[in-house]
Amino acid sequence: MWKLFDVVPPILQSLGKVKNPWPNVDAHSGAILVHYGMKEFTYYTVLFGVSRALGVLSALCWSRAIGFPLERPKSVTSQWLFNFIEQKNG
Numbered sequence: 001m002w003k004l005f006d007v008v009p010p011i012l013q014s015l016g017k018v019k020n021p022w023p024n025v026d027a028h029s030g031a032i033l034v035h036y037g038m039k040e041f042t043y044y045t046v047l048f049g050v051s052r053a054l055g056v057l058s059a060l061c062w063s064r065a066i067g068f069p070l071e072r073p074k075s076v077t078s079q080w081l082f083n084f085i086e087q088k089n090g
Helices: 004-015 025-035 041-066 078-089
Strands: none
Touching: 004 025, 025 041, 041 078
């Protein structure tokens, strides 16, 4: 997958319309889907959207479980969560 960083930027730069030619998470996800045989490209946007929705849903579940508002997953570390639970349980 890291080959994407070598191959994709020059191709996108040659188009002349792309501001940021570096591959994002969708490029990696697309490469994985092709590798596993998912070649119906019209479904990619749906799959990316569903995966992002599941990420937000899991964050929402955690926030409700510990009584906090919705947070970005990177805003709380696992260690912070363990410490928080330990403090709550006394």
